[in-house]
Every structure is written in C-alpha cells, then in structure tokens.
Amino acid sequence: MVETRQLRLHKGLRVTLIHQPDAQQAAALAQVAVGSHDEPDAWPGLAHLLEHLLFSDSARFQGDERLMPWVQAAGGRLNATTLPRSSAWFFEVEPALLAEGAARLADMLAAPQFPSEAIAQEAAVIDAEYRLIQQHTPSRREAALYTRVSAPSAFQRFHIGSREAFGDDMAALKEALHQFHQRFFVAGETQLLLQGPQSLAALEQLAHDFAGRLPSGRAAPRAEEIRFLSQADIALTTHSPGALGITFYLHDFTHDVRDNVTLLREFLQDEAPDGAMHSLRQQAWAQQLTFSWLSLDATGSWLALQFDTEQPDAVCAWLAHALRALAHTSSAQRAHYLQLAQQRFAALTPLDQLRERAFGFAPPAQTTHFSALLRQLAQAPQARLWSAASVQGEATETQGFSLQLQPWTPGHFHGALPPLRFHPLAHRHAELTPPADRAPLISLAGDAPATLLLRPPFFTAVSPADAAAIDRRLRPLFALLRHQGGAGSWREAQGVWQLEAQLPAGSEGWLASLPDALRLDGSPPAEPPPDDVAIRELLRQLPQAVAARSATGRWRAALYGGSPEQQAVIAQWLAPLARESDDPCPPPRAGRCLTVAHPSRDRALLLFLPAPPEVSLAALRALALLMEPRFFQRMRVEQQIGYVVSCRYQRCADRDGILFALQSPDVAPDALRAQCETFLQQFAIAEEAERLATLQSRLCAQLTAASARAEKLQRALRQAHGLRDLGRASVDALTPQALRQAQAQLVIGWPGAVALETRCVETQ
Missing domain, CATH: 3.30.830.10 (Metalloenzyme, LuxS/M16 peptidase-like)
Structure with a gap:
C-alpha cells in the first residue's frame, strides 16, 4: 500500500x-x-x-x-x-x-x-x-x-x-x-x-x-495575478492541422480544488461509446484533447485545454455543454471516474508520478471539491486561440517569435449538441458464440486478472499509418474495458506495436470486437503528420527501416494468468487473429540509408547498428552503459554537435543493437555519421574490476525490473520462437575481454548499420 x-x-x-x-x-x-x-x-x-x-x-x-x-x-x-x-x-x-x-x-x-x-x-x-x-x-x-x-x-x-x-x-x-x-x-x-x-x-x-x-532563507514575494486583454481571443497562422486552445485563469486556487482538474480530464477524455471524447470524434469535431498548465502558483493558475479540430465554433459550444452536464453527475459517477484517474496515475513510473504531482495533475483523494472546480471554471476569465493554415494573420514580433496573428471571435453554433453519458451504466450482456477454432496461445500461470499480449510476427513492423488507424479503432474499446474493470493499451515497445489488455470476467463482447479493430486495411491509410521535432520523426520511422518486412495482419498471442476456462474462451475469440506459424527469422535489412523529408532546418541522424549474433546481450548492453555518458560528453560538451545527443542499447523490430541519435543546427548528417563511427572505433574499455562489477549490478537490476506481466509475456513469445534475451548467466560471465570483442564486432559490422537522416522541406 x-x-x-x-x-x-x-x-x-x-x-x-x-x-x-x-x-x-x-x-x-x-x-x-x-x-x-x-x-x-x-x-x-x-x-x-x-x-x-x-x-x-x-x-x-x-x-x-x-x-x-x-x-x-x-x-x-x-x-x-x-x-x-x-x-x-x-x-x-x-x-x-x-x-x-x-x-x-x-x-x-x-x-x-x-x-x-x-x-x-x-x-x-x-x-x-x-x-x-x-x-x-x-x-x-x-x-x-x-x-x-x-x-x-x-x-x-x-x-x-x-x-x-x-x-x-x-x-x-x-x-x-x-x-x-x-x-x-x-x-x-x-x-x-x-x-x-x-x-x-x-x-x-x-x-x-x-x-x-541548502542555505536557509526565503525570497521576497513576487507573484502577480494574471490579467487578460479585453479582447482575449486570437487566431494564429500555422502550417499544422487546426487546433483550438481554450484557457481559464483560476484565482485563489487551492490544492484541493486544483487536483480535481485531473478528475475533470478523466471525464472529458472518456473515449467509451457516448463518452465525452467519443462524442467529439463521432461528430468529427475533434480527434484529441490535451490538458496543460500554462502557469501554476499560489496566486492562481492558468489552465489550457487544446483540441485538435477544424470546427472551433462547435467545440466551444460543446465544452460549455459538457461542463453543464458534469455539474449534474451523481456521486457514484464521480467516484467511478476518480477511481479511473487513480488507476491511471498508479500505472505510471515513480518519476512520472512525481512529475504529475509537481506539475499539477495528481488525482485528488476524493471528489468533494469537484463542484467547486466547475463553479470556478464557469466564472473564470478565458483566453482562446484558434490556429490553422487558413488564418490570415498580420506579422507580429513577440517573445522572440515572428507570429502571424489576427483578432478572432468564435461564431455562434447552431447545430445540435450530442448527449453525453457517464458511467457506470446499466449493461445488457448479449449472448455471443465464440468461433469453433482456437488460436495458438502461450499461457503463463499467474494471478488474476488475465493479461493478454498481442503482437505482430517477429521481424515485421506495423507502419505508422496503420498503427494510427488501429489506435483510433481501439481507443473506444480500451475506454469501455476500463469502465468494466480492465485496462488496455496499444503502444510501440522496442519498435513493435503491441496490444496489452487486462481482461476481467465477461470480456467476450470486447474480444469479439478485436478482429475488426486490428485489421490492416488494404489501401494505404493517410500518413500522420510529421512530428515537429526532427529526431522524434526519425524514431517513428526507424522500425519500418529495420524490420525485414511489413506486418501481415496475423498476430502472436500470449496470456498471463486467468483460469483454464477463461484461457480456453480467450483462445477461441482470438482464432480469427492468431494462427500457427514457425515465424521464420529472415535476415534483417542492413546497410540502408534513408532520407526523411522534414520541415526543420536542423540536421538529424538516427543510426541503428545491429549486433551480430555472436555478441552476447550482456556484453552489448554493458558496452552501451559505458558508452552513453562518454558519447554525451564528447558530442554535446566537447564538440558541441547539438542539443540532441544519445547513444544507448536498443531493441528495434526484434533486433538488438546500439542506437546513435544526433540533431544539430550546423553539422551535416554525413559528418555526424563519421563522428559516431570514430567514437566507436576509439572508445577505450578499462580493465577495472570495480567498473565491471558495477556494470553487472546495473544489468541485474534491469533483469529484476523487467518483471511486469508484459515483459514476461514478451520473453515467453521470444523463447517459443528461439530468440534470445538477457539472462543472469550471461551477466555473471561478463568480462572486459567480452566487452572489447563486442566493440570489435560492432566496428566490423558498421557497414550494416541502418541510418535515417532528415532533408529539409520548406513549408508553404
């Protein structure tokens, strides 16, 4: 506890x-x-x-x-x-x-x-x-x-x-x-x-x-309340898809009231059918809603809600409608959404929990002050921002930016606003008949609830466009699962998109919806817009470059926990998705150099160097731990290459290797690549037994940390298909000679590296 x-x-x-x-x-x-x-x-x-x-x-x-x-x-x-x-x-x-x-x-x-x-x-x-x-x-x-x-x-x-x-x-x-x-x-x-x-x-x-x-003392009070201009709404010309920011300034904002913003976020981001966010998507008014604090201190707090939308008038009307509806929610509904917010918070790492606490998004202990928050929002001064390519703004120099701004006022919305439904709801469970066949399902004994892992075949990759399309179809299913006492996620882990779900009893209807949600469409779906940061866009593209082939639409399945009866039912419902396969391991793509168009003028390089099979994973990962701080020191501090500098162990699309990441305003990708190769060649490995013992301790700690259910299921799937993982025996056998051999093999294998680099494309 x-x-x-x-x-x-x-x-x-x-x-x-x-x-x-x-x-x-x-x-x-x-x-x-x-x-x-x-x-x-x-x-x-x-x-x-x-x-x-x-x-x-x-x-x-x-x-x-x-x-x-x-x-x-x-x-x-x-x-x-x-x-x-x-x-x-x-x-x-x-x-x-x-x-x-x-x-x-x-x-x-x-x-x-x-x-x-x-x-x-x-x-x-x-x-x-x-x-x-x-x-x-x-x-x-x-x-x-x-x-x-x-x-x-x-x-x-x-x-x-x-x-x-x-x-x-x-x-x-x-x-x-x-x-x-x-x-x-x-x-x-x-x-x-x-x-x-x-x-x-x-x-x-x-x-x-x-x-x-720390020295004792306090600085003189200096905070000042925020005041908006009389014309507080504005429009901005951007080259990105449309977005609407609606901000509220909340005076005399106590921590008890502030923490209820996290409960408000849980209500408004509900993607279950008929939930608040689902209603926006069904109307095609908005696809995403994010919360942030623009300022947070004892005098007051400036809260921002941002909607990805091309319909700002409708969204402004919808938000007022949603806040009125929330004022009439029952104590049972508020308690239910608070429990969801607390579960979401509990699933974060310790560091991410501390960040949420410090930056204003820890969930409250109870819902007592939720009504007070809604009243403050109704009375709070607002400033709104509409940004889109269609805005015809005038050049304005401010805060070091050159912005195109114009006055803006949202228009009156005449359409119908969708009804919002908040859980818990009374459900009528339809009788469903599972398929007669059973999917091959690796089962690990464990405590309830059952945890399901679905991933594509090894050495394949789901494209960013397909991943985004699947994500849109899974979101309402995951939200519904949370309301039923389970949880689910669709995320990229080690370059592989995978589904993880905790399944409560009675999940048959949810499982029946998976084949449609996980389909890979025959026609290429629309590509998501590029990430604003060049190196992050390269990271998004990397799995496709490393994988041997694209995903086939068939899935590998593993289950942790659950009764034998539940395991049998789950295997039946997964029959349309997972089929028997030996998953042959073709050689991965290697020696590739891909150029990715990006609007940034920076030069970015992502270089993945696969490790040959003769290099032990313990030696590879220990070598990466040694290189990471020294690479940062050389590139970021001594040579001042740029502000993104990283060298680390990476498993990408089921290949283990070293990943170099650099982003520079001045140095060309070819020169960045040469710098990485020189660093690897010149890197010196010391003989100290103390340093080796520290590395072994770090690797053992990583083994202990990899004990979550998803990691156990990943290991079981890899073992079933003859793929290796880090083990205690290889960590104990680690020597300086093994580290030098790993380094030598990586140097020899340098021509097999997969490199992605950016090419600047000016936005219009």
Missing part, C-alpha cells in the same frame, strides 16, 4: 515522501519557485541557462560523477524544465542508488561551480534550441496565447535565451548567474519529492540530508 508523508523541515524545505513498496525504481524531483518570470530584464533566458548549467560541475561532484553522466551510466532517466514561475530537476534510478543520486541533486542545486567553458557551451546549446523552437508549433501557440496577457508583463518577454541575449561578456554573465542562484536557490523556495520502495523513515533521512546542503 502506498503511504505518503508531507513535511516542512527546519530550514523551510517542503518535502513530500511516497513509500511505494512494489516500486522497481526510485525517483527524486526538486522544484524551486523561480522561473523565467524572475529573470533580470537585462538577462532574458537566464533561468533557462541556469537550468542547463546546474548539470555541470558542483562542489562535491565533477566529471563523470556529476548527476547526468552518473544517471546515464546507471541506466536511469533524468531531465529538467524551466517554467514561468518554477524550475525542476528530476531523475529515476534503481532503488539502491536513490541516496547517491539525491546527494548529487542537492549538491548541484546548492553549490554549482559555473565553469566558464560550461557557460559558453550551454549558451551555444540554448541558442541552437532557440533556432529550433522558431518553427515548433506548440511553442508558437503558447507564445500567441501569452500575447493575450496584459499583466504581468513578464509573459510578453523573451525567455528562451540566445547567443545574442547572453552576449560576449562571460564574466558579466557568470556574475548574473551567481546572483540569480544565490537569491532564489534557498530551502524556503524549494520543494523535494522522493518516491521509492524505501520506508518513510529512510526517505525522511534522505530529505534531511538534502536539506543540509
């Missing part, structure tokens, strides 16, 4: 501790109440630059011992973000490493060294980010909304940072960083969140150790 404790330590540090007994990972997040709005006028982008620089040397930890390379070497995750009124740094590692990570996090916040070379490097990186973000549609939409604020003036200010904004006087910039840091990075402005399987007492001790590194 999850236990939570909140504290305020003697220095003023606010602490949230979460004991999660079954957690396979542990996480920490430090949030400081300082953001881009707090920068001196003379130094726009200073908060963003400081966010980057805190990952450089601190008083106690330099070089490879800094938090970033240390977490990378441990196979963990980390990141940071600068918001208008706060900044946060966070990481996730195996539980045994949480104390070491928290010590590094505390030291980098309390005692950064600001090396001059690091300042110059990160200023260059931020300048490259600024150039990239110029064409980033979500950032442009956010900047357009900020023009609707009349106060505070900080919303109108340039805050990303650039080489020009930082100037050439490194001494003056360093002094500004010191002063900014000393003013705000004190215990009274900081909140620490810790989560893991450790006891609350152990987590509290970590918090006390963390607080010991």
Whole structure:
C-alpha cells in the first residue's frame, strides 16, 4: 500500500515522501519557485541557462560523477524544465542508488561551480534550441496565447535565451548567474519529492540530508495575478492541422480544488461509446484533447485545454455543454471516474508520478471539491486561440517569435449538441458464440486478472499509418474495458506495436470486437503528420527501416494468468487473429540509408547498428552503459554537435543493437555519421574490476525490473520462437575481454548499420 508523508523541515524545505513498496525504481524531483518570470530584464533566458548549467560541475561532484553522466551510466532517466514561475530537476534510478543520486541533486542545486567553458557551451546549446523552437508549433501557440496577457508583463518577454541575449561578456554573465542562484536557490523556495520502495523513515533521512546542503532563507514575494486583454481571443497562422486552445485563469486556487482538474480530464477524455471524447470524434469535431498548465502558483493558475479540430465554433459550444452536464453527475459517477484517474496515475513510473504531482495533475483523494472546480471554471476569465493554415494573420514580433496573428471571435453554433453519458451504466450482456477454432496461445500461470499480449510476427513492423488507424479503432474499446474493470493499451515497445489488455470476467463482447479493430486495411491509410521535432520523426520511422518486412495482419498471442476456462474462451475469440506459424527469422535489412523529408532546418541522424549474433546481450548492453555518458560528453560538451545527443542499447523490430541519435543546427548528417563511427572505433574499455562489477549490478537490476506481466509475456513469445534475451548467466560471465570483442564486432559490422537522416522541406 502506498503511504505518503508531507513535511516542512527546519530550514523551510517542503518535502513530500511516497513509500511505494512494489516500486522497481526510485525517483527524486526538486522544484524551486523561480522561473523565467524572475529573470533580470537585462538577462532574458537566464533561468533557462541556469537550468542547463546546474548539470555541470558542483562542489562535491565533477566529471563523470556529476548527476547526468552518473544517471546515464546507471541506466536511469533524468531531465529538467524551466517554467514561468518554477524550475525542476528530476531523475529515476534503481532503488539502491536513490541516496547517491539525491546527494548529487542537492549538491548541484546548492553549490554549482559555473565553469566558464560550461557557460559558453550551454549558451551555444540554448541558442541552437532557440533556432529550433522558431518553427515548433506548440511553442508558437503558447507564445500567441501569452500575447493575450496584459499583466504581468513578464509573459510578453523573451525567455528562451540566445547567443545574442547572453552576449560576449562571460564574466558579466557568470556574475548574473551567481546572483540569480544565490537569491532564489534557498530551502524556503524549494520543494523535494522522493518516491521509492524505501520506508518513510529512510526517505525522511534522505530529505534531511538534502536539506543540509541548502542555505536557509526565503525570497521576497513576487507573484502577480494574471490579467487578460479585453479582447482575449486570437487566431494564429500555422502550417499544422487546426487546433483550438481554450484557457481559464483560476484565482485563489487551492490544492484541493486544483487536483480535481485531473478528475475533470478523466471525464472529458472518456473515449467509451457516448463518452465525452467519443462524442467529439463521432461528430468529427475533434480527434484529441490535451490538458496543460500554462502557469501554476499560489496566486492562481492558468489552465489550457487544446483540441485538435477544424470546427472551433462547435467545440466551444460543446465544452460549455459538457461542463453543464458534469455539474449534474451523481456521486457514484464521480467516484467511478476518480477511481479511473487513480488507476491511471498508479500505472505510471515513480518519476512520472512525481512529475504529475509537481506539475499539477495528481488525482485528488476524493471528489468533494469537484463542484467547486466547475463553479470556478464557469466564472473564470478565458483566453482562446484558434490556429490553422487558413488564418490570415498580420506579422507580429513577440517573445522572440515572428507570429502571424489576427483578432478572432468564435461564431455562434447552431447545430445540435450530442448527449453525453457517464458511467457506470446499466449493461445488457448479449449472448455471443465464440468461433469453433482456437488460436495458438502461450499461457503463463499467474494471478488474476488475465493479461493478454498481442503482437505482430517477429521481424515485421506495423507502419505508422496503420498503427494510427488501429489506435483510433481501439481507443473506444480500451475506454469501455476500463469502465468494466480492465485496462488496455496499444503502444510501440522496442519498435513493435503491441496490444496489452487486462481482461476481467465477461470480456467476450470486447474480444469479439478485436478482429475488426486490428485489421490492416488494404489501401494505404493517410500518413500522420510529421512530428515537429526532427529526431522524434526519425524514431517513428526507424522500425519500418529495420524490420525485414511489413506486418501481415496475423498476430502472436500470449496470456498471463486467468483460469483454464477463461484461457480456453480467450483462445477461441482470438482464432480469427492468431494462427500457427514457425515465424521464420529472415535476415534483417542492413546497410540502408534513408532520407526523411522534414520541415526543420536542423540536421538529424538516427543510426541503428545491429549486433551480430555472436555478441552476447550482456556484453552489448554493458558496452552501451559505458558508452552513453562518454558519447554525451564528447558530442554535446566537447564538440558541441547539438542539443540532441544519445547513444544507448536498443531493441528495434526484434533486433538488438546500439542506437546513435544526433540533431544539430550546423553539422551535416554525413559528418555526424563519421563522428559516431570514430567514437566507436576509439572508445577505450578499462580493465577495472570495480567498473565491471558495477556494470553487472546495473544489468541485474534491469533483469529484476523487467518483471511486469508484459515483459514476461514478451520473453515467453521470444523463447517459443528461439530468440534470445538477457539472462543472469550471461551477466555473471561478463568480462572486459567480452566487452572489447563486442566493440570489435560492432566496428566490423558498421557497414550494416541502418541510418535515417532528415532533408529539409520548406513549408508553404
């Protein structure tokens, strides 16, 4: 059972501790109440630059011992973000490493060294980010909304940072960083969140150790309520599909009321038949709805709902209609949707749960304040943004962007608004007859509920277009399954699109709908629009380039848990989808170089280097752990290639290998590829027994973490088809010689790499 404790330590540090007994990972997040709005006028982008620089040397930890390379070497995750009124740094590692990570996090916040070379490097990186973000549609939409604020003036200010904004006087910039840091990075402005399987007492001790590194103090109050212009609605010219943002400013917003926004999101994103989101899709008014906070602090909060739509007038009318309907929901319905929101939250990793808590989307403990939220939304000042290619705006320079804006007012909607139905509903179960045949179904003994995994044959790939079409058909089925006590997902894992579903008793009707939902259409479906970030678009395209062939429409099935009777029924319902096959393993595509058209002017390269069969998975994955921080150091820090730099182990379309990812504003893909090859050739592997033991420990931790039902089912399917997986014996047998042999084999196999690179295509 999850236990939570909140504290305020003697220095003023606010602490949230979460004991999660079954957690396979542990996480920490430090949030400081300082953001881009707090920068001196003379130094726009200073908060963003400081966010980057805190990952450089601190008083106690330099070089490879800094938090970033240390977490990378441990196979963990980390990141940071600068918001208008706060900044946060966070990481996730195996539980045994949480104390070491928290010590590094505390030291980098309390005692950064600001090396001059690091300042110059990160200023260059931020300048490259600024150039990239110029064409980033979500950032442009956010900047357009900020023009609707009349106060505070900080919303109108340039805050990303650039080489020009930082100037050439490194001494003056360093002094500004010191002063900014000393003013705000004190215990009274900081909140620490810790989560893991450790006891609350152990987590509290970590918090006390963390607080010991921070100076005492509070900064002077400085937050100011947001006020909108009298004409608060605006339209923006974009090259992306149409989108409507509807924002609300909520005054005097307590945490109890704020957390109910997560419950509101659960109601409005309901994709079950006749649910709120399903009604939008059925009317072809919108395909997606996302929630975000544009600003979040003690004085008030600015909430944004964004709809992907070409019908802004209808959506504006629909939202008002939906909020009125929610005011009449019963206590049983609110309790039901709250349970769904809590289940969704519980399924997140510890790090993602901390992010939701810190950034305003943790579910409430109860529904008591939901009516208060609805009343505040009804009375809240609004600012709305309609963005589309059809908008004929006038050029406006604001916040470092060149935007085409025009005044806009949604028109009056005269159509009929669809009725909305909220669960729980009374269901009448129709009698269904399953097929006579049975699908081949690998079954693993386990606790109920039964968990089903469906994936395409090995070494095949579902195209992005087919994956998007299947996703649209599965969404209402998954939503209905959640209302029935189950859960489902359609996601890409290791380059393979797969369905995972927890099936409660009585799921026959749901199973009967799967063949139609999972069909691969004969005619090519419409391609989804490219991702705004070039490297992410290449990642989306990679499985198709690595796979031996396209998916055939037949599926491999495995089941964890469930009674023998339930297993037999499930096998019958899967008969139209899964059939016997030996799944021959043809050689994968290799030695390919594909060019992907993309509107970004950046040069992006994704290079997947498959490992030859003679390279053990333990050696491959250990080598990747060694290379990741050093690759980052060489490309990102020493050579300043760009802002996306990654080298890691990757399984893609059932092939194991090393994945290099680079995105640069200046360096051509051919040069990036040469840099990767040189790095691999020159990489030196040390002999230290201590380093080897650390690698083995990290790999064993990854084995332990891969204990979820989906991972067990994946392993069972791979074993049934003669494919290998990481095992404890190969980890124990790891030697420096095996690492060097793996490196040599990868160097020899370099011509077999699959490379994807971008080619700039100007948008019209």
